[in-house]
Amino acid sequence: MQISDIQNPAERKKLILAGALGIISLVLLWWAFFGFGGSSKPVAQRPPVNTVSPGSRVVSAEPQPSPTTDVKDDILERLRPINFESSAPAVAEAKRNIFAYYEPPPKSVAVASVPTPTPTPTPPVLLASLSPANTFARTGDFTLEVAGDKFTPQLRIVVDNTELPTRYLSPQQLSATVPAVLIANPGSRQVIARSADGKLYSNPVTLTVNAPPTPNYTYVGIIGTRRYIDTAILQDKGSKETLNVQRGDLLGGRFRVTSISEKELVLVDNNLKIKHTLPFSVSGEKGNPMQRPTPRVDSDDDQP
Numbered sequence: 680m681q682i683s684d685i686q687n688p689a690e691r692k693k694l695i696l697a698g699a700l701g702i703i704s705l706v707l708l709w710w711a712f713f714g715f716g717g718s719s720k721p722v723a724q725r726p727p728v729n730t731v732s733p734g735s736r737v738v739s740a741e742p743q744p745s746p747t748t749d750v751k752d753d754i755l756e757r758l759r760p761i762n763f764e765s766s767a768p769a770v771a772e773a774k775r776n777i778f779a780y781y782e783p784p785p786k787s788v789a790v791a792s793v794p795t796p797t798p799t800p801t802p803p804v805l806l807a808s809l810s811p812a813n814t815f816a817r818t819g820d821f822t823l824e825v826a827g828d829k830f831t832p833q834l835r836i837v838v839d840n841t842e843l844p845t846r847y848l849s850p851q852q853l854s855a856t857v858p859a860v861l862i863a864n865p866g867s868r869q870v871i872a873r874s875a876d877g878k879l880y881s882n883p884v885t886l887t888v889n890a891p892p893t894p895n896y897t898y899v900g901i902i903g904t905r906r907y908i909d910t911a912i913l914q915d916k917g918s919k920e921t922l923n924v925q926r927g928d929l930l931g932g933r934f935r936v937t938s939i940s941e942k943e944l945v946l947v948d949n950n951l952k953i954k955h956t957l958p959f960s961v962s963g964e965k966g967n968p969m970q971r972p973t974p975r976v977d978s979d980d981d982q983p
Contacts, residue, residue: 804829806872806881813887816865817953824854825872827881833874838886842873865890891953894934898944898957911939913957 805828814821825836832847836855843855853872861868865888872881900912902923913930914921928936929949937954938945944957 802880802882804834804872804879804881806870806884809870809884809886813889814862815891815951815953816862816888817859817891818862818951819859821857822854823857823870823886824848824852825870825884826852827872830872831874831879834872834879834881835875837871837873839868862888864888891948891951892933894930894946894955894957896930896957897960899960901939901941901959909939911936911944913944 806825807827808825810824810826811821823836823838828851830847830850830853834847834853835842835845836853837843838857838861841861843857846854848854868886868888869883870886871883873879895916896913897916898911899914899921902910902912909925910923911925912921912923924930924936926936926939930936930946933949934946934955935949936944937947942959944959946955946957947953948955
C-alpha cells in the first residue's frame, strides 16, 4: 500500500477534503436520527395499516368507545330527528290544450236484479201419460185415460181448469169423458189430476188438439134441372183439375158428398165425422168454360 505524502501540497489538500466530508456526513446522520434540540418539529407518524389475512378477524381501526356516558350520548345523537326542508322546483305553467274537453263519465246502468227462483215442490201425485195424447179439433166427445201413480178416488181430471167427472180405475189409472166443447179449436190443453180441496195434485201434462184436415177443392159449378141438382163441378186447388161429383161420392178417399145446392157443397170427413162446407165460388165465371155455372135445362120430363 502506498502511503500518501503529506509534504506534497496536492496530497495534503485531498486529505483535508476527505476529513471535511467525513465530518459533514457525521453531522447529517446525527441530525437525522437525534436532531439538534426541542425546537425541531416531530415527525408525524402514520397509523399502522392492518393487513387482513385469510381466516383472520377484521379489527376496526376506529377508536374504542371509552365510557358508558359517551355511548349513550352517541346513541341519542343518532336518534335525533332530522329536519329536512325541501322546496319544489319552480315549473312553468303548462300551456292549455284547446282540443282537450271534459267528457262526463258514462252513466251507470242499473242491472235488474233477477230474484232467485224458489224450487217448486214435488207434486204428491204422479201423472205420467195420456191416452190419447192428441186429438183433432171439432170432433165429438171422447174418453181420456190418464196413467200415473198414487191415484185416489178423491182425484178428478182437470182440463184447462175445467173439472170433469172422473172414474177411479186403480192407483195407476183414471178415466174421464172430454166434451167436444173443450176441443172446438186447435191448440194445447193442460191436463192435471187434482182433489177438490187442492191438497192432492199432480204435475201437468199437455193434450195436443190438432186442426182437422180440410178438402182441397173449390166449388165452381153445378149441373142439373130446375127441380133437381145432381152434379157439382169442383176444381182441385193443387192441380187445377176439374171433376164432377154427385151425392154419395167419396173425394180423395176421405170426404163424402152429402149435399149439393146453388150456394154450397157439404162434405163429411168419413174418418172424423167432421162436416165441411164449400161455398159456391163466383171466380169461376171469369175462368174457363168448365168453371162457369151451367144453366138449367128444361127437359121433356118437366112438361105437364
